[in-house]
Amino acid sequence: GESVGLHLPTLSVQEGDNSIINCAYSNSASDYFIWYKQESGKGPQFIIDIRSNMDKRQGQRVTVLLNKTVKHLSLQIAATQPGDSAVYFCAEINGEASDFGNEKLTFGTGTRLTIIP
Amino acid sequence: DTEVTQTPKHLVMGMTNKKSLKCEQHMGHRAMYWYKQKAKKPPELMFVYSYEKLSINESVPSRFSPECPNSSLLNLHLHALQPEDSALYLCASSQKDSPTYEQYFGPGTRLTVT
Numbered sequence: 001g002e003s004v005g006l007h008l009p010t011l012s013v014q015e016g017d018n019s020i021i022n023c024a025y026s027n028s029a030s031d032y033f034i035w036y037k038q039e040s041g042k043g044p045q046f047i048i049d050i051r052s053n054m055d056k057r058q059g060q061r062v063t064v065l066l067n068k069t070v071k072h073l074s075l076q077i078a079a080t081q082p083g084d085s086a087v088y089f090c091a092e093i094n095g096e097a098s099d100f101g102n103e104k105l106t107f108g109t110g111t112r113l114t115i116i117p
Numbered sequence: 118d119t120e121v122t123q124t125p126k127h128l129v130m131g132m133t134n135k136k137s138l139k140c141e142q143h144m145g146h147r148a149m150y151w152y153k154q155k156a157k158k159p160p161e162l163m164f165v166y167s168y169e170k171l172s173i174n175e176s177v178p179s180r181f182s183p184e185c186p187n188s189s190l191l192n193l194h195l196h197a198l199q200p201e202d203s204a205l206y207l208c209a210s211s212q213k214d215s216p217t218y219e220q221y222f223g224p225g226t227r228l229t230v231t
Contacts, residue, residue: 032218043121043207043222044160089159093218103218104173105150107159 012114019077021111023090028071032093034105035064035075039086044107047075047088077113085115121223123208129229132198138226140191140208148172149191150220151183152207160207166191198230 013019025033031052036044048059050066050073057064063076077084087110094104121142130136140149148167152160165173166185180202182194191208205227209220 034217034219041224043209043224045222046217046219049217049219091159104162104165104175105218105220106162110157110159 009109010112010114012116013080014116015082016079019075019080019084019113021075021077021088021090021113023073023075023108025071025073025090025092025108027092027094028068030092030094033064033066033073034091034093035062036089036091036107037086038089038110044089080113080115082115082117085113087112121208121210121221123206123223123226125226126224127227127229129231130195130198131231132200134198135194135196137195138193138206138208138228140193140223141189142210142221142223143189144210144212144221145188146210146212146221147188148211148213149185150209150211151191151193152209152222154205154207154225156204164193195228198228200230203228203230 011021034049035047037047038044048057048062048064050057050064052068055066061078064073066073073090075088089110090108091105094106121140124139128136150165151163153163154160162175163177164171164183169185169188180197184192184194205225207225208223211220
């Protein structure tokens, strides 16, 4: 079946450095992707999204890159802070993204990001 | 109010018990979701309600019974669960006509089945 997966389960980064978290997807028909952050004891929190007609999108300290040719997306976090320590999930919307209430969010396996002081 | 609340935060139940998980949002969202998350795993979709009607059931066993009594509330009724059902149960909601397909998640209910 179709799946969304991550290359690395854990990533440790020095505080102040940039982090890059990668994600591979297999469904070439996927047209919408979201990055979520999940801190310990909390539900996932939306970070940034990107549609398949874009290859880059920037937010506050975060950038998502989408390479449809190799079905890969990445999340870049600039100047990482201790509060960035969390598990990061990429997720895709399956089904007709315009069909409200029938979109299915499928999460990848997750990467645990640890910020070293 | 931009949050999804879930009660209880923790629940321990025996295999013969009947219990319910509750979820509430007051953001006017018309889609609500139940996810199950095992330790060190991603959330997995269980059910989707759209305009208070069940639109997606991901082949969840009948010992899990969802209910959406109104547009703000979502329940998950539990009966005759198994120890392997122990997990974090997450509720989420989303808004029609939003520029994103963002789903807002609650903090979850940590369920332990003994």
